Amino acid sequence: MPKELLYGEGDIGRLKRTSEKLILLKDLAGREASRDHPREFLPLVKQGLTIARRSRKTWFSAFFALEIAKCYNAMWMEYRSFRYLLDASKGFELLRDEPFLHITQTFLADYHRFAGQYEEAITMCGKTLDYYRSHQATDSLEYLWTLIVLAEAHRERGDFISALDIHYQSLALCEGIEDAAVQAHYANVLLHLGITYYRMERSDKASELFNRAKEYELVMSRKDIVRLNMNIANIYNNTANEQSRALELYNSTAAIVENVLGKDQSLPSLLINIGTVHSRVGETDEAITKYQQAHDLAQRLAFPEDFYAAVFFNLGGAYWNKKDSKTALRYLHRGMAIAEKVQDLRILQRSHGLAAMIYEDRRNYKKALDEFKKQSELRNKLFGHEKRIAVETIERRIEKERVQRERERQDRKIQELESEQARKAQELKARSLHLSRKNALLNKLRNYLRKLNAKSDVSRESVVAAILTHVREGLDIDETWNSVEEEFHQVHSDFVSEIRHKMPTLTRTEIKICILLKMQLSAKDIAGILYLSVHTVYTHTKHIRSKLNLPSQQNLAAFLAGI
Numbered sequence: 001m002p003k004e005l006l007y008g009e010g011d012i013g014r015l016k017r018t019s020e021k022l023i024l025l026k027d028l029a030g031r032e033a034s035r036d037h038p039r040e041f042l043p044l045v046k047q048g049l050t051i052a053r054r055s056r057k058t059w060f061s062a063f064f065a066l067e068i069a070k071c072y073n074a075m076w077m078e079y080r081s082f083r084y085l086l087d088a089s090k091g092f093e094l095l096r097d098e099p100f101l102h103i104t105q106t107f108l109a110d111y112h113r114f115a116g117q118y119e120e121a122i123t124m125c126g127k128t129l130d131y132y133r134s135h136q137a138t139d140s141l142e143y144l145w146t147l148i149v150l151a152e153a154h155r156e157r158g159d160f161i162s163a164l165d166i167h168y169q170s171l172a173l174c175e176g177i178e179d180a181a182v183q184a185h186y187a188n189v190l191l192h193l194g195i196t197y198y199r200m201e202r203s204d205k206a207s208e209l210f211n212r213a214k215e216y217e218l219v220m221s222r223k224d225i226v227r228l229n230m231n232i233a234n235i236y237n238n239t240a241n242e243q244s245r246a247l248e249l250y251n252s253t254a255a256i257v258e259n260v261l262g263k264d265q266s267l268p269s270l271l272i273n274i275g276t277v278h279s280r281v282g283e284t285d286e287a288i289t290k291y292q293q294a295h296d297l298a299q300r301l302a303f304p305e306d307f308y309a310a311v312f313f314n315l316g317g318a319y320w321n322k323k324d325s326k327t328a329l330r331y332l333h334r335g336m337a338i339a340e341k342v343q344d345l346r347i348l349q350r351s352h353g354l355a356a357m358i359y360e361d362r363r364n365y366k367k368a369l370d371e372f373k374k375q376s377e378l379r380n381k382l383f384g385h386e387k388r389i390a391v392e393t394i395e396r397r398i399e400k401e402r403v404q405r406e407r408e409r410q411d412r413k414i415q416e417l418e419s420e421q422a423r424k425a426q427e428l429k430a431r432s433l434h435l436s437r438k439n440a441l442l443n444k445l446r447n448y449l450r451k452l453n454a455k456s457d458v459s460r461e462s463v464v465a466a467i468l469t470h471v472r473e474g475l476d477i478d479e480t481w482n483s484v485e486e487e488f489h490q491v492h493s494d495f496v497s498e499i500r501h502k503m504p505t506l507t508r509t510e511i512k513i514c515i516l517l518k519m520q521l522s523a524k525d526i527a528g529i530l531y532l533s534v535h536t537v538y539t540h541t542k543h544i545r546s547k548l549n550l551p552s553q554q555n556l557a558a559f560l561a562g563i
Contacts, residue, residue, distance in 0.1 A: 018055045022048060026063060038074035045071065062091025066104055073107060074223050078114040079304050085111060099142075102128045106146045113149060116306075116343075118157035125150035144170055144185050148192060155196050167193045180219045187216035191228050203235050210235070229253040230270060237273065243281050250274045268294040268303065272314060279318055287318045309339040309347045317354060325358045332358075349378035443531070488515055498563050503547045513540050517557045 025048035028041075045067040052060035066088035069081035085108045092101035109124035125146050132143040147170045155163035167189050174186040194209035210232050217225060229249055236246035254270045275290030295311045312335030319328035332355050339348040356371035489496070499514050500506065506514070509530065516526045523541075527534045545556055 018051060018057075021051055022055075022057060022060045025051070026060070038071040042068065042071045058091050059095055059097065062088045062095070062097075062100070062104075065091065066100070066107070069104075069107055073110065074221070077301070078111050080302075081107070082111050098131065102131050102146075103142055106142065106149055109146075109153070110149045113153040113156060116156075118153045121153040122150060122157075125153065139173065141181055141185060144173060144182075144189075148185075148188060151192060151196075155192075155199065160196055160200050163196050164193070167196065183216055184219040184221065184224075187213045187220050188224055190216075191224060191231070195231055198231060198234065203238065206231070207235050226253055226270075230273065233273065237277050237280065243277050247274065247277045250277065268298040268301070268307065268311075271297070272311065275314060275318070279314070279321065282321075284318050284321045288315065288322075291315045291318060305338050306342040306344055309335045309342065309344050309351075311335070312338070313347055313351050313354070316351070320354065320358055325362055328358055329355060345378055345381060349375055352378065443528075485512075485515065488519070492518065495563060499560070502563075503544070505547055506544070510540055510544050513537065514544065514560055517541075518560045518563070520557060520561070 025044060028044055045064050049061060049064035049068060051057075052064055065084040069084040069088065072078065072081040072084070085104060088104045089101065089108060092098075092104055105124050105128045109121040109128070112118075112121040112124065128146050129143065129150070132138060132140060132146070137143055147166050151163040151166035151170075154160075154166065170189045171186065171193075174182050174189065177183070177186075190209050190213035194206040194213065197203075197209065198206035210228060213220075213228055214232075217228075220228070230253055233246045233249040233253065236242040236249065250270055250273050254267060254274065271290045271294035275287040275294070278284070278290060279287035291311055291314050295308065295315075298307050298311070312331045316328045316330075316332035316335060319325075319331060332351050336348055336351045336355075339345075339351060352371045352375040356368045356375060359365070359368035359371060495515070495518060496511065499511065509532075512530060513526060516529060521529070523534050523537045526532075527537045530537070532540075541556055548556075548559070550556060550559060
């Protein structure tokens with residue numbers, strides 16, 4: 001057991017209070033070392049579950065049930081996690097602990113995917129993703145993990161397009177983030193993308209993605225490293241003259257599994273792959289040995305039935321290579337019985353095809369014809385299933401494109417409204433500046449007339465007085481200001497009510513100054529518009545700052561622009 005776990009485990013026995021033991025065990029569950037050592041970690045969380053149930057601590061019971069399920073999941077033993085996931089889900093639902101409930105739901109969805117219940121998995125993932133989106137948690141690791149489970153469910157049901165779309169969304173969310181946990185997830189997405197392309201028979205693209213994932217090996221979990229190596233070895237195994245490299249990588253990965261992770265679910269699968277390589281290069285006896293080892297280990301680990309269908313199919317092929325058709329057929333029929341029971345149509349179809357070839361080789365043409373017919377029926381059934389999924393995928397794509405077009409139309413409408421608002425704001429600013437220049441000109445004219453009036457005789461006084469009256473009318477800004485203010489309200493409808501709410505003691509002139517500052521006009525322009533001196537404008541702004549309690553270093557115009 002790692003030192004990080006041993007240290008905490010030694011303290012548990014010395015603690016007397018139940019709550020302290022539970023908290024320490026919970027702390028151990030959060031340590032990085034637990035991720036790569038699920039087999040050693042499992043007894044600790046089981047101990048935590050026992051203590052929590054005995055002391056009737058509902059939240060801790062749910063928490064440790066979830067941790068046990070995680071351990072089995074990390075050991076590729078999902079079939080053992082289901083009971084604990086249900087217990088955890090019930091506990092968190094009872095306590096209305098939504099964050100942990102949705103984490104549990106993702107693991108439940110992964111179990112349903114593992115069990116072949118793809119629609120159930122997709123539905124559960126959809127609800128969980130909706131929850132994270134509604135809580136603005138789309139950058140959380142839980143959200144990213146749910147996307148992977150959703151993509152895997154789509155891939156396993158044959159919907160490769162949807163799986164690729166979701167994986168590329170995940171990559172985009174992780175791009176450029178330096179956090180080790182996010183990088184580990186990024187590598188995991190690359191791995192699953194590669195698996196999807198491999199299943200699509202795009203080995204070139206799969207190999208490229210696996211090599212990119214390999215660059216993040218230092219932050220990847222042991223489970224993901226094993227899965228990555230297995231898939232790279234699979235590509236070597238299906239590449240001409242690369243079987244020796246495949247065998248080398250399979251064997252080194254098997255050593256990691258045995259020495260580090262223990263004999264978990266990955267080892268029987270590895271043994272089958274190693275047997276396949278031996279079979280390809282003509283080493284039939286070695287292949288049979290590996291298949292038998294995989295079978296025996298799977299039995300000791302209580303594997304589900306569907307695993308043995310593949311084992312017996314491979315054993316049947318190996319014995320046929322040895323020209324032992326009787327033993328080959330015995331294994332094939334055992335495998336077909338299991339495949340039919342668990343509805344593994346691919347293995348069933350391949351098994352009937354191999355059996356047909358063996359019967360033909362034995363000159364039992366009636367049996368061979370029956371097996372070929374069954375293979376043909378299954379091929380058509382599989383083709384129909386894949387065709388239905390393809391049609392559903394196309395329909396979803398069409399609907400997605402329709403929604404996208406509608407969204408783009410709405411975006412264009414919003415952009416047009418924003419452009420119109422910006423145009424009105426520009427016109428309003430231009431009108432205000434024009435008003436400022438007009439008032440400045442009239443002010444100069446008034447000053448000249450005052451000087452003229454002081455020097456004029458009585459006969460000219462009446463004319464000058466009339467001119468001054470007209471100038472005063474021109475300087476009456478109320479009517480012009482009203483039109484400016486009306487246009488301002490069209491662009492910034494809530495501004496005046498907001499500043500009145502923040503500063504109920506503002507005067508009418510101070511409100512006008514706030515409006516003009518919002519329009520980013522200078523003190524000189526404001527003075528011209530309101531027919532005030534620049535000094536008076538500065539005095540008003542000081543009063544406004546005081547009523548707002550703004551610190552000296554904060555810009556008033558910038559503050560008003562943010563309202």
